[in-house]
Amino acid sequence: MFRTALRNVLAHKARLLMTVLAVMLGVAFVSGTLVFTSTISDAYQASSQKGFDRVDVAVQPRSAGDHRGAPGRTPRLDRKLLDAAARVPGAASATGTVSGFTAIADKKGALIGDGFSTRGGNYFPGKDGTDARYPLRDGTAPKGPHEFALDAHTADKAGYKVGDTVRISVDGPVREQKLTGVFTTDDGTVAAGGSLALFDTPTAQKLFAAPGTFSEIDVTAAPGTSQTALKAAVDKVLPKDGAEATTGRQLADEQAKMIAESMDGMKTGLLAFAGIALFVGVFIIANTFTMLVAQRTKELALLRAVGASRRQVTRSVLIEAFVVGAVAAVTGLAAGVGIGAGLRALMSATGATVPDGPLVVSPSTVATSLLVGIVITVLAAWLPGRRAAKIPPVAAMNSVHATATTKSLVVRNTIGALFAGAGAAGVLVATGMSDGKVVMGGGAALLLIGVFILTPLLSRPLIALAAPVLRAFGISGSLARQNAVRNPRRTAATASALMVGLALITGMTVIAGSVQKGIDKMATDALKADYVVSMASRTPLSPAVEKQLSGLDQVTAVSPLRNSPARIGTGTAYLTGVNGPDFGKLTRLDFTQGALGDLRGDKVVVDDATAKEKGWRPGSRFPVTYEDGKKGTLTVSGVYRGNEMLSGVLLDNATLAPHQKQITDMQVMVKTKDGATDATKDALVTALGKNPAISVSDKQDVSDGIAKMFNLMLNMLYGLLAMAVIVAVLGVINTLAMSVFERSQEIGMLRAIGLDRRGVKRMVRLESLVISLFGGVLGIGLGVFFGWAAGELISGHLATYELVLPWDRMGMFLALAALVGVLAALWPARRAARLNMLASIKAE
Structure with missing residues (x-):
């Protein structure tokens, strides 16, 4: 049976290629996400670790999390405390630091860097007159309120040299400072495209803190002194309630933890859409194996007749799935590594702050990718294999197409109705809750699954609505409608892949458009200011x-x-x-x-x-x-x-x-x-x-600024959900190709009685178009419902929220579904038209 399974895999290369592609795309999305987030996370962690290389103990205000501390208290890290920390046993040196936002203008007046990556700090010379953190490449250290030093990366990028006058801004007004020095630094933010300006300590204190005070005091341990011992010594000189000491190792660990937690949100979001792509891919895989098994019903029945057990037949199908899943997982992992590298390059190209670092492909990423590809494929193939094994050998030999029993259809429709009803009820109940996100998410998932189960039942009446249009195409249109409803389960599995993708895209578009409208209205209603x-x-x-x-x-x-x-x-x-x-x-x-x-x-x-x-x-x-x-x-x-x-x-x-x-x-x-x-x-x-x-x-700029994150999220979703649509296209191609193979005799007979090649092509294209539009209509309908329901939750937090139905985009999505159908049918239609009619009629 093992050799038989392998022979079947090799014998049906073309038919299984689409399945391999579907699994590969899903795995590539998962592995690419893991590679990308691991690479960025490790780069940020390595960058933060460098910042603590010269810090053994850091003294910070106890209320550092608050902008100005609790009312009535002003934690102060002053020169007296700095000198005391420098004199404790085991301390080699102590450095007082202050930092804050500092905008550097290039020679055209534009901001260098972006937002919080443009920083300023103080040059704190030691006993030798230099600051070991920032070795000077050119010039001298800044002195006085009108001088400053700039990192070499920014100076080279902007074309500044020692002696130039540079326009900068710290808290609003423009300051013209003389550039006295250019320094090098291993600061990860600077390496990622940010900027760092240094002032002498009195100037930096006036700009970023208060005269005579520091934001932090960093103490370096003498040789032979541990960080823990140094911290214990520093604790003895700290004021009782004004400051606290932390070891450099603890700060680095906390920073690494914060970075990992911040990356978890991105990783979860990206993996959610990878899951959607895989979810859509499951339909295609299950559909593919169902058709493959149906086409080999006689072959499997013969195996049963010569002594193979049900378990052996099921196992042979699962072995095929394992081989396909393994090949797809390996290729998907390789593609995912490329996707991860590409995403990082894309972030850097768009100006995002990304520290330098190697591409990280961890063992867990490899294991996860292989596991996902193989398990998803095997699970999707299990039900078709089990169903094939249960067909009696005699019945299978008499009929290639074993139709579903009335009992199985009733059971399926009942289960689908229960799921859809429970899901719709959950979504509706959640709209009346103050915080119903979890309930709504669960209800939406149940409704989506319920509609998928009911899709065979819905396909006949909805596709029947297209009959008047299809009649205009003559016999090809009539045959296309009959073919689309001939096997409702196959049609449903194919259309559902497109349905899921368009439901999510439409829902997010409705939400984003409605939020934008609400924000525009809020800006207009709340602001009289120009x-x-x-x-x-x-x-x-x-x-x-x-x-x-x-x-x-x-x-x-x-x-x-x-x-x-x-x-x-x-x-x-x-x-x-x-x-x-x-x-x-x-x-x-x-x-x-x-x-x-x-x-x-x-x-x-x-x-x-x-x-x-x-x-x-x-x-x-x-x-x-x-x-x-x-x-x-x-x-x-x-x-x-x-x-x-x-x-x-x-x-x-x-x-x-x-x-x-x-x-x-x-x-x-x-x-x-x-x-x-x-x-x-x-x-x-x-x-x-x-x-x-x-x-x-102005008001529109304010509105756009608030809505920017929604638009960014929506654009990301369009890009991510495009993966699901690509998988859906493969599903339509796969279904049509196998349908053409299955109907070879029928197509040969149609050619023999007068249907020309153009008519055959038109028949296959119209069938594909009808199936795609069916999935598109279901997806857009569900998306509008989900968008409305989510809007009811949002309206509780945004009083000006107003439901907006983007008719133009929904029309574009429907046109996209039609385009998917047309493109997916090109190869199957050409193949059907080129079939030899005599060979097809004689085909078993």
Whole structure:
């Protein structure tokens, strides 16, 4: 039986090629995902490890996770603590560091690097006058407030040399600094395309922290001193509640863990779509083996007649599947390694920050890929093999086509109806829940499986709707309709592959379009301001920018947004400061209780979620402990609907500013005389010194910025789900090719009685078109339902959410389904038309 199974594999190379391709694509997706995420994760971890090479113990503020610490406390790492750490037993040296966002403009004024990868820090010379972290390649170390040094990678890319004047920005205003030195560094962020600027320590402290303070103190151990021993010594000189010491090894491990966790989300998302591709591939594999087994029914019956048992017949089919799965898994693994390398190159090409590092193909990736390919194929072939073994030998010899019994169809339809009903009910119930993501996901999966099981039942009435159109093509159209419904199970398995892919694509398109509409509406409804000014990196903005804008003739109203931590009751919250007199001219808040009124003094307005949590209403008074530790009492004058742009407790900056230790703006809202025009925007950009670090955005820009992540996710989904559609195309080709082989006698008879080659081609193409459109209609219908249901959940968090049906894209998806049908039929139709009619009639 083993030799028989191998002979069958080699005898049906062409028929099994499509199955190998289907499995290979799924495995390639899985292995490519694992290779890509492992490579990126290891590169980031190696990069972070380099950052701790010279750190044996790091001293950090105890509340480092908070931007300014808890109200009333100011952790300070000062020179006194630095000197004390340097003198502890076992310490070789101590380095005080400060860092923050620093935008470097190229010679054309554009930002070098992107966002948080553009950083600045301090050059901290040791006893020999140099900083071992940053060896100087050219020039000298920076001294004074107007000098700085730049990493060699950025300097070479921008064409800067020692002595050049470079425009930079740290918190808003443009600074012109003299480049005094170019240094080399093994910093992974710089190697990945970021930039690093260094200032002398007093200048860096003024820019990124506070005069005389550090963000971190790094202590290096003397030879023979362990990190643990050094930490114990450093702990003795630390203030009781202001700072904490951590070993470099622990910091590296925590960083590696954070990187691994951040990559887990990407890995899970990519593997989910790999699973979809495999899920679609299962239909094709099962369909392929069902047809292969059906075509060999007589052969298998003969084996049974000469003594083979049911178990041996089933085993022979599974051996075929194992061989096919193994070949596909190996080729898929090789293709996946290429996909992983390509994804990394693509990220680098699009400007993403990716550290250098080798391509990582771990043993677990190899094992997973082989296991997935082989197990999926064997499982998909098990049911057809078992079904073939149960056919009595005499019955199999009498009929090549063993039709499904009425009992089996009733059982299938009953199970399908139960699954679909339970799934639809789960989805509908989830729409009324506050957090029904898990219930909705389970219901959607059940509904998808239920519709797949019911597809044979649905195929006849839905395909019958195409009969009037098919009649226009004469006898070829009539034969195509009959062929499409002749074997409902085969048609269903072929159409389901396309159905799954289009259901997901349509659902995500509906959700993304509706969210975009909601965000556009939110930006239009909530903002009266013409522009919002912020840092490109979303880091705090200097208050000087607001003063500069308010002094312009074309500006009629301006309000910065400032965040400050505070203690309200027993919890910590953020207060948002605004310009009370102008705030009503710049926003259009939807108040559910009270009104904005005169936002001055102790008056505040709060979002509905906070008001509900605290039990506040207009007139409610509550105690507050400000950032500097001073206490006060605030009064609620109104409750508004919070949104992605504005939420929390809003009060006048005149009330908040005296309690802030360092005043910075998150963004500045601006109203102008002439409204949002290109000329006005250019004037604002010019007034701000054409600063590459500052973003001037109108309402549409704000909306696009919020929706950017949704659009990025949608584009990724289109690319990933394209894999499922490709697999579906292979399925249609596979089904038609085997159908042509199975109907060789029939096609020969049709040719003999007058159907020409063109008519045969048209028949096969129309059959393919009908099956593909059937899958497309089901997929788009399910996608719209899923999109609507998910939107009901989203609307609970986005008040302006509005269902949008993208008719143009849905039409494009249906056209895509039709194109799949036409392209998939090219080779089978040509093969059918070239069959020798006499040889076909004589074929067994």
